[in-house]
Amino acid sequence: MTPTTSQRLQRLNPRQQEAVKYIDGPCLVLAGAGSGKTSVITTKIAYLVQECGMSARRIAAVTFTNKAAREMKERVGQMLKGREGHGLTVSTFHTLGLNIIRAELKTLGYKAGFSLFDPEDAKALLRDLMNKDAQVDAEQINSVQSKISQWKNDLVLPGQALSFAENEDEQFAARVYEAYNRHLKAYNAVDFDDLILLPVVLLQNDPEALARWRRKIHYMLVDEYQDTNVSQYLLVKLLMAERATFTVVGDDDQSIYAWRGARPENLVTLGEDFPRLKVIKLEQNYRSTGTILRAANTLIANNPHVYDKTLWSEMGDGAPIRVVVNRHEEAEAERVASEILTRRIKESASWRDFAVLYRGNFQARLLELKLQHYQIPYKLSGGTSFFSRNEIKDAMAYLRLLINPADDNAFLRIVNVPRREVGPNTVEKLANYATERSISLFAACHELGLEQVLPTRATERLSRFTHFIDGVRKRMDQGDAIAAIRDMLRDMDYEAWLYQNASAPTIAERRMANVWILIDQLEKSLNRDPEEEADSTATETDGVEAAISRLVLRDILEQQAEEDDSDRVQLLTMHASKGLEFPHVYLMGLEEDLLPHRNAIEVGTVEEERRLAYVGITRARRTLTMTLARQRKAYGELMDCQPSRFLDELPPEDLEWEGRADKEDPDKKQARGKDAIAGLRSLLG
Numbered sequence: 269m270t271p272t273t274s275q276r277l278q279r280l281n282p283r284q285q286e287a288v289k290y291i292d293g294p295c296l297v298l299a300g301a302g303s304g305k306t307s308v309i310t311t312k313i314a315y316l317v318q319e320c321g322m323s324a325r326r327i328a329a330v331t332f333t334n335k336a337a338r339e340m341k342e343r344v345g346q347m348l349k350g351r352e353g354h355g356l357t358v359s360t361f362h363t364l365g366l367n368i369i370r371a372e373l374k375t376l377g378y379k380a381g382f383s384l385f386d387p388e389d390a391k392a393l394l395r396d397l398m399n400k401d402a403q404v405d406a407e408q409i410n411s412v413q414s415k416i417s418q419w420k421n422d423l424v425l426p427g428q429a430l431s432f433a434e435n436e437d438e439q440f441a442a443r444v445y446e447a448y449n450r451h452l453k454a455y456n457a458v459d460f461d462d463l464i465l466l467p468v469v470l471l472q473n474d475p476e477a478l479a480r481w482r483r484k485i486h487y488m489l490v491d492e493y494q495d496t497n498v499s500q501y502l503l504v505k506l507l508m509a510e511r512a513t514f515t516v517v518g519d520d521d522q523s524i525y526a527w528r529g530a531r532p533e534n535l536v537t538l539g540e541d542f543p544r545l546k547v548i549k550l551e552q553n554y555r556s557t558g559t560i561l562r563a564a565n566t567l568i569a570n571n572p573h574v575y576d577k578t579l580w581s582e583m584g585d586g587a588p589i590r591v592v593v594n595r596h597e598e599a600e601a602e603r604v605a606s607e608i609l610t611r612r613i614k615e616s617a618s619w620r621d622f623a624v625l626y627r628g629n630f631q632a633r634l635l636e637l638k639l640q641h642y643q644i645p646y647k648l649s650g651g652t653s654f655f656s657r658n659e660i661k662d663a664m665a666y667l668r669l670l671i672n673p674a675d676d677n678a679f680l681r682i683v684n685v686p687r688r689e690v691g692p693n694t695v696e697k698l699a700n701y702a703t704e705r706s707i708s709l710f711a712a713c714h715e716l717g718l719e720q721v722l723p724t725r726a727t728e729r730l731s732r733f734t735h736f737i738d739g740v741r742k743r744m745d746q747g748d749a750i751a752a753i754r755d756m757l758r759d760m761d762y763e764a765w766l767y768q769n770a771s772a773p774t775i776a777e778r779r780m781a782n783v784w785i786l787i788d789q790l791e792k793s794l795n796r797d798p799e800e801e802a803d804s805t806a807t808e809t810d811g812v813e814a815a816i817s818r819l820v821l822r823d824i825l826e827q828q829a830e831e832d833d834s835d836r837v838q839l840l841t842m843h844a845s846k847g848l849e850f851p852h853v854y855l856m857g858l859e860e861d862l863l864p865h866r867n868a869i870e871v872g873t874v875e876e877e878r879r880l881a882y883v884g885i886t887r888a889r890r891t892l893t894m895t896l897a898r899q900r901k902a903y904g905e906l907m908d909c910q911p912s913r914f915l916d917e918l919p920p921e922d923l924e925w926e927g928r929a930d931k932e933d934p935d936k937k938q939a940r941g942k943d944a945i946a947g948l949r950s951l952l953g
């Protein structure tokens with residue numbers, strides 16, 4: 269029998285219970301890894317619904333990654349029965365923002381069926397804008413993009429950016445920012461950062477909208493609070509200011525997103541903004557063995573602290589932490605794969621009990637090959653996902669264009685896919701024509717004036733394309749939209765195009781199958797009870813448009829395939845592993861320049877890297893294995909690697925080294941040799 273909420277409450281320790289039951293004002297739970305912060309949030313949601321009689325609709329729980337949101341949803345789902353959980357929002361900040369935007373589209377001045385630009389779309393737009401004046405390289409575009417993102421996260425609007433610009437480069441970025449936002453608006457599109465920024469600006473400036481949302485959301489819970497940025501914090505503050513009914517939980521030692529605008533000082537700001545804030549600290553760790561916890565505590569003690577925390581565990585010491593040194597990166601991958609193969613049997617574990625964590629996605633490539641070699645099932649999070657496959661991006665672009673013909677990015681992606689003999693020159697002239705008249709590319713294709721700038725053959729091809737799309741749109745309006753979409757794919761013979769472009773027929777076949785999976789997904793989403801949608805604050809009228817935009821938006825947000833519950837080894841970056849736990853954890857690449865990362869060493873942000881290592885270590889419940897390579901290919905060359913400085917910061921008595929031919933650093937040994945010779949010389953006079 270599943271336990272009731274009060275039984276679950278009983279299982280928590282007294283401080284956790286206090287955090288769950290405190291509902292009269294703002295509450296901050298500040299505690300180290302594995303101390304049960306997320307458990308407080310999930311239990312508190314059930315408590316609010318079942319014991320306090322609050323409607324689940326009035327509760328919004330927010331966390332940092334989609335994976336974490338899914339896990340939380342699952343945990344809450346086990347506690348709430350039947351319709352109790354209907355309308356509950358458990359999502360990322362971005363999805364919450366998206367829901368607010370969808371509900372407030374008109375107020376915000378957007379048309380229905382708006383587009384969400386993913387970072388690649390945004391980059392393409394920036395490239396166009398920046399290339400107008402001068403040739404720019406990828407690095408300049410990246411730096412402008414991250415500056416704009418930083419401004420948006422810090423709530424600096426285009427009109428204000430210039431006054432914040434500190435040098436010429438930033439002044440340039442500020443001007444691009446202005447043009448970029450104007451274009452987004454013209455395309456009826458928003459970017460990722462807008463998902464938070466737009467709701468905040470709306471709630472700040474529109475008292476009616478603010479009142480609406482305050483009526484809607486009565487209680488907020490925020491997990492991983494240390495990684496909120498300025499605009500995310502403001503969103504919580506605006507929504508909750510009046511009642512001050514929220515619970516946020518976090519751990520400053522796990523702040524690992526400063527590079528994306530996270531402000532761990534938000535923890536301190538909270539105390540200033542809400543003087544009645546109740547702060548609860550948790551100290552018992554329920555996740556890891558004593559050895560793993562000691563390693564984590566000792567490591568993080570090397571960082572300065574805002575709040576002191578001591579974590580202890582009743583789990584006993586457990587196995588020592590293994591540090592495995594390998595000849596090179598391939599040997600490292602081979603070692604991890606073969607160990608998982610044998611240890612699964614030895615520990616009578618499942619594949620899913622193993623997680624391999626690394627600093628960068630590129631580290632997974634070799635490992636994937638080795639896992640495939642041993643036929644070990646695995647799931648890669650955040651790598652090349654379903655939605656970043658070319659065929660899926662093409663299909664999505666068609667869907668986007670169908671619901672929003674003004675989506676120029678979508679238009680550009682598919683106007684010549686499959687081939688319609690529309691070349692870059694035609695597209696450029698079309699784009700100039702459209703820009704001069706401030707209309708979309710699609711609309712421009714319908715204009716008679718176009719014939720003056722383009723040869724007749726080109727205008728004919730363009731209008732054939734737009735008529736084709738218009739025809740599909742018409743069919744969608746009239747009846748079975750999904751059938752219309754399926755026919756569209758057949759009529760244009762997308763499959764033939766895939767066969768022409770694939771190196772083997774089986775590849776083309778798989779790609780086409782992916783496209784059909786996508787359309788099946790769309791059909792399912794269309795027929796789904798909107799009540800059951802995770803983000804049930806959606807108020808948009810349903811229909812195929814809504815279903816497509818849901819799909820487009822969700823997929824851009826999630827950037828990963830449908831959740832796969834099957835039994836697989838988990839491969840993910842340390843960043844993506846936040847909040848999760850696994851019985852057996854492998855941390856790969858414990859080397860200088862990799863962890864800590866070379867860039868971090870150069871710009872002096874090693875403390876953040878140390879927190880990242882802390883996050884990685886504290887994911888492990890029973891065993892932790894760290895691996896490193898003596899040589900690794902980097903920048904096209906085979907480089908010698910040094911063990912990570914973080915290994916020196918761990919308690920040596922808890923580490924069990926393997927494959928270290930010589931426990932001493934050869935440099936140190938040589939230096940000592942020299943000292944000895946010098947000593948002898950001086951003795952001999």
Ligand code: ATP
Binds near residue numbers: 299302848
């Ligand atoms: P992180 O900082 O990594 O996000 P956390 O503080 O959110 O960690 P949880 O994930 O909530 O920690 O809990 C860690 C583990 O401890 C989970 O397996 C959870 O079920 C268990 N746990 C939490 N509280 C208790 C408790 N009072 N008694 C027994 N187990 C608990």
Ligand code: MG
Binds near residue numbers: 306491
């Ligand atoms: Mg947690």
